[in-house]
Amino acid sequence: MSPASHGPSRRLLLAGALAAVSAAVTGCSSGSEASASGGSKRLRIGYFAFPSGDLIVKHGRLLEKALPDHEISWIKFDSGAGVNQAFIGGSLDIAALGSSPFARGVSGSSPIPYKVAWILDVAGENEALVARKATGITEVAGLKGRKIATPFASTSHYSLLAALETAGLKPSDVELVDLQPQPILAAWQRGDIDAAYVWLPTLDELRETGTQLTSSKQIGAAGKPTLDLAVVSDDLIARDPGAIDAWRKAEAEALRLIRSDPEGTVKAVAAELGIPEKDAEAQLSQGVFLTPEQVVSADWLGTDGSPGELLTYVTDTGAFLAGQQQIPAAPSEDVVRKAFYLKGLPDVLK
Numbered sequence: 318m319s320p321a322s323h324g325p326s327r328r329l330l331l332a333g334a335l336a337a338v339s340a341a342v343t344g345c346s347s348g349s350e351a352s353a354s355g356g357s358k359r360l361r362i363g364y365f366a367f368p369s370g371d372l373i374v375k376h377g378r379l380l381e382k383a384l385p386d387h388e389i390s391w392i393k394f395d396s397g398a399g400v401n402q403a404f405i406g407g408s409l410d411i412a413a414l415g416s417s418p419f420a421r422g423v424s425g426s427s428p429i430p431y432k433v434a435w436i437l438d439v440a441g442e443n444e445a446l447v448a449r450k451a452t453g454i455t456e457v458a459g460l461k462g463r464k465i466a467t468p469f470a471s472t473s474h475y476s477l478l479a480a481l482e483t484a485g486l487k488p489s490d491v492e493l494v495d496l497q498p499q500p501i502l503a504a505w506q507r508g509d510i511d512a513a514y515v516w517l518p519t520l521d522e523l524r525e526t527g528t529q530l531t532s533s534k535q536i537g538a539a540g541k542p543t544l545d546l547a548v549v550s551d552d553l554i555a556r557d558p559g560a561i562d563a564w565r566k567a568e569a570e571a572l573r574l575i576r577s578d579p580e581g582t583v584k585a586v587a588a589e590l591g592i593p594e595k596d597a598e599a600q601l602s603q604g605v606f607l608t609p610e611q612v613v614s615a616d617w618l619g620t621d622g623s624p625g626e627l628l629t630y631v632t633d634t635g636a637f638l639a640g641q642q643q644i645p646a647a648p649s650e651d652v653v654r655k656a657f658y659l660k661g662l663p664d665v666l667k
Contacts, residue, residue, distance in 0.1 A: 363412030370571030
């Protein structure tokens with residue numbers, strides 16, 4: 318979140334991911350496509366089964382209420398790599414996306430046609446590096462020569478590389494394995510891997526028989542923060558900017574509800590994830606959720622004409638990924654700035 322060193326398998330993985338995405342979108346939104354051709358408007362929204370404002374918006378049908386003339390489809394993804402491929406294929410209008418895969422998406426000569434328009438959360442203890450207790454490993458440096466799984470091109474992958482660097486290890490000093498969260502759990506249970514960097518809810522299951530070595534909260538505090546962003550397609554910006562305004566308002570309401578109605582938030586997340594409320598409460602407590610006012614502050618996303626510190630975070634992320642040979646070249650700050658959609662902020666939230 319080295320893919321470069323595994324070119325053929327990586328291409329096959331991305332091709333498979335795009336095929337799966339296409340099938341999912343066809344299954345979930347065929348009705349909306351038909352309606353769109355009849356004059357109705359559509360929104361295809363990618364989300365993760367991960368505690369965030371997205372789940373509250375989805376569960377409360379906040380967007381459906383705000384945009385009754387739109388056909389809205391919610392499409393679940395496992396990681397940012399799949400989201401990026403879906404945008405390349407023109408299969409999404411809005412989606413959750415980690416800051417690291419976003420930095421990848423805007424790099425290169427053919428950047429993905431999307432822009433960041435919101436911040437869902439800041440990674441905290443909800444993403445972490447855990448080693449199997451059976452290995453006896455208690456610190457990151459002890460992973461030398463070990464097999465570590467993480468979803469490549471994800472924020473967890475980025476944080477893992479940062480953790481290794483801080484511990485004085487190169488990616489070549491360990492064996493990195495590209496696995497999605499559920500396959501990580503299966504490999505962990507079989508004893509096929511020694512450690513994993515991943516997010517909730519898989520992370521909590523690993524913690525039961527593992528030792529946490531570091532977290533995205535610690536890595537962020539040391540200067541390499543990761544965030545769950547929300548991006549919108551260039552096509553949606555051109556054809557339906559009003560829908561983006563309504564969506565931002567719904568996401569802002571969700572962030573307010575996380576603070577003002579914790580009980581309702583827990584119930585919504587539990588229902589969406591199909592887990593007990595006590596587990597939903599524990600998962601929510603590990604995330605860092607900004608207020609809408611903080612999202613549009615100079616410290617984070619910023620406002621129309623004045624991007625915030627997120628611009629620096631994403632630019633630095635791109636530079637780090639390039640230094641780690643994860644991408645051919647780092648996107649310049651100007652390129653990253655052009656991948657921000659801040660029109661209407663902060664007024665649209667009032």
